[in-house]
Amino acid sequence: MPQATVMERTPFIKPNPASTQAAAVSDGSRIGFENVSVTYGALTVLHSFTLTVNPGEIVALIGPSGSGKTTALRAVAGFVRPSSGRILIGDRDVTNLAPYDRKIGMVVQNYALFPHMRVDENVAFGLRAHGASEDLIRSRVPECLSMVGMSAYAKRYPRELSGGQQQRVAIARALAPRPQVLLLDEPLSALDAQIRRSMLDELAKLHRDLPNLTVLYVTHDQSEALTLANHIGIMRDGRLQAFGDSKALFRHPPNRFAAEFLGRANLLPVSGLKPADEGMAQVRFGGIALSARNHHGLADGSDCLICIRPHDFRFSRSAAEPNSVSGTVLSVQWQGDVHNITLNIGGEALRMSCPPMTNPPGLGETVSVHFNPAEVTLVPEDGARG
Known part of the structure; x- marks a missing residue:
């Protein structure tokens, strides 16, 4: 050439x-x-x-x-x-x-x-x-x-x-x-x-x-x-x-690299995909059942990732909230108009962004958070980290 x-x-x-x-x-x-x-x-x-x-x-x-x-x-x-x-x-x-x-x-x-x-x-x-x-x-x-x-x-x-x-x-x-x-x-x-x-x-x-x-x-x-x-x-x-x-x-990023490069993304490894209604799917993270959009039509039973943007997390008021998980606070950063919080959830460090709080959680505190299944998507686990 x-x-x-x-x-x-x-x-x-x-x-x-x-x-x-x-x-x-x-x-x-x-x-x-x-x-x-x-x-x-x-x-x-x-x-x-x-x-x-x-x-x-x-x-x-x-x-x-x-x-x-x-x-x-x-x-x-x-x-x-x-x-x-x-x-x-x-x-x-x-x-x-x-x-x-x-x-x-x-x-x-x-x-x-x-x-x-x-x-x-x-x-x-x-x-x-x-x-x-x-x-x-x-x-x-x-x-x-x-x-x-x-x-x-x-x-x-x-x-x-x-x-x-x-x-x-x-x-x-x-x-x-x-x-x-x-x-x-x-x-x-x-x-x-x-x-x-x-x-x-x-x-x-x-x-x-x-x-x-x-x-x-x-x-x-x-x-x-x-x-x-x-x-x-x-x-x-x-x-x-x-x-x-x-x-x-x-x-709806199509792969890991796109998810990580375009906006901050939490990519949580999940397994055992099962179809649900209206383009949704059920997966498992450890022993926790979670739901998300299967926008890319990933195959039943496959291992994949849930892509959760930091602003998709909400603090849970009860254990009945959909997609509710618990984690330990690793860091809290106040940046004026936002609090950025890092949580250890099942051994994964996940980032959460929320409006500024008068009394944010303390380091080492256990908190429950959840995310709306319709706001997150499954991504194939088929690429190296960016």
Whole structure:
């Protein structure tokens, strides 16, 4: 298999005097990966990756460092050439096209603004590179700055802006040529927590204002993915481990790695699955009978895991509560708006999150907790821990 080529760091917009306006976003903004592999010598960093991002969607790729998520995004951008497979934007095979021929916008984590240009000049750069008329530039630059709330900063230099403000300018610059798709590579990782939350709100608003814009968003932060994305792909070791609707993937992860990586999860080993009514199943944890959704249709009698999110636990008022178990308190942490409690239940350390309590349980205290069978799901025990 041929070695992947890392293309020269050319701007993603090419001067084109014949064009005064980028193509409008339509069905041509669909992103398609068809069995895409990327190799560097003997090392394969992306394995037969297949995925579709539909027009108008935000799809987030998440995973640990080295999982291949940024490689996939850079392959769409044209900065990495696949060793095999195809990349499509709409019906166009862009696998071997230069970055500036792909009609995309891209925002990276370090902003990449030109320090010698004022804000409006940075935003105008892509339009001028496209050969847009000055009349178009004069109308588009204010429009894009308004989209990201930066109209009042048009004459400032990047050094005069905060990190969050610089990132807004970078987004405006990417949108100015009206790209078919927008690629976001860890765009908020360099920002502090408060600014990051604000920028998430801004990105969500931006997509509401531009509902036909197709976005591929790479992040290591699961909360960003859950906040913004219609669908999420979870990657590990260059392979797609899970893909689906964000809420469904969170509530019904298909495997151990997806459960552990997307949100904190308690995975309790259970056995002896028996079917019950309406997609439910009965299992046993030691000598305790428990019930949960069998969302993935696991086979009768199989060993599996119950996936219980920390907020699914409730303190039991009586032993009659469904799925009631007892445990010993190992730790109690107060974090302002939540108490995080770790319990030893049958030799398993399980995490519980609940609203702040005036009198939380003490270390070593025995407590009873329960969870709603309809809120938890069974997961196959078929993968190594993440």
